[in-house]
Amino acid sequence: MLVDNGDFSNMLGWISIACWIVVYSPQIYENYSLQSGEGLSVLFVIVWLFGDLCNLFGALLANLLPTVIIIALYYSICDIILMFQIYYYRWKRGRSAGVDEETPLLTGNTSQNSQTPVSAAVLILRYTGAVLFVFATGILAWWINSKTEKTEEHPKHPPTAAVQWIIQILGWTSAVSYLSARVPQIAKNLRTRCEGLSPALFYFAILGNVTYSWSIIAKSTDRDYLITNASWLAGSALTVFLDLIVLGQFFYYRPPRMV
Template sequence: MLVENADLSSMLGWVSIACWIVVYSPQIWENYTLQSGEGLSVLFVVVWLLGDICNLLGAFLAKLLPTVIIIAIYYTLCDCILMTQIYYYRWKAQHRKPQEEEETPLLQQSLPPPQVSESPLLSALRYLAALVFVFATGITAWWLNRNTDNSHPPPSPSIAMKWTIQILGWSSAVLYLGSRLPQILKNFQTRCEGLAPALFLFAIAGNLTYSMSIIAKSTEREYLITNASWLAGSALTVFFDLTVLGQMWYYRSRQSTGTTLTD
């Protein structure tokens, strides 16, 4: 028997949550390993943080489940961790280097020479295994929640509250979309050094499954209009994240073949 629309929507939602729970971890670890956060655009993280704050306020005002609000708080804290890493490692680099080296670019100070990358096939298999594991975790969480969750839906908000939630939703969508542009521009300067591909890979997976969870629940016009901001914020962001992954592939493929960017 096929999974019903509500169950399919819920399952995709749980998979999306699983993706977003781990999305920050690769970049946080990358920053720790390199002892630098200079691969990230500060504006990218700041605007992403503002988007997460709007998302948190919307979840709180809509009286969503406590787990949803807790996850929104978790996103915000992870953004703050990334910001802390960027400025901490800058401070650390400035105090570690001699005075005459302070004039060199921060990225050159902080990042080690590019390392020999693993084979594309091994990288693809590693990321595929990670995706399968995260998807399986999300499906397992959905199954456990499906059998034990007896919670009631939140009460319908007032008209004024609905407008407030919509404003926050569209603000969040615009911020999520706008956050990628500074990072894409920075990548032309840094050649994507210091960026973790898994950050954007899991973001794409999380946004796609989130969009699919909305559409799977219903395709009625009024429902889609109500959720248009969340659909736009998640679906359109995928395009920019694919652009970042394309930049990574381009620069790393040229690096692996020994081709300089000025050739």
């Protein structure tokens, strides 16, 4: 093999980071171009942020891979940006404080965007190019990191039993939050027909979660190690299923843009 399990795990971790760096950008830009964040469910973002914070603190306590901690921190920052956009654009449009989050997206920009269909060939080229770019960026970041830091220090003193319990509670709370967050978004899509929502958010979330889970498994298949990281694996792997449902809603509700 050209790389051992540790190097392969780190490489997948960096690819996952690249996926998550890309994943939020289309939605943030979509909100900016529409001058609205109403395509997102507020509850979706709030629960997602809560899960990310639990993930971050749990990863820090467990001394997980640096890539895992970086991802968790980045998640939290982007969640806050999305929340800011939602309420900033509501305030900018002069909405009253009691406006419901399910208010349909009714802006001139929205109708203009919806009248611009994209062919399947163009979509395939766009997403294929984006995937290649993300993977190349992740591999390059891993290579640079491997050249600048060859050794990975392990904690001299393992976490106490009490800390391990806290880690597990935070981890499973994070996993449940990730799963729960998708439900209000899926429900909102039934009413808004995915208007104002970027499919790339969920497309790259799937890639990020797959490579993220794979990076944990690639590092070690030891039973105790997998049990310790089971919540992170469950939170990432199971959300892939719900994200596929959201992508299915895009194909169902927006055929002119997806065909």
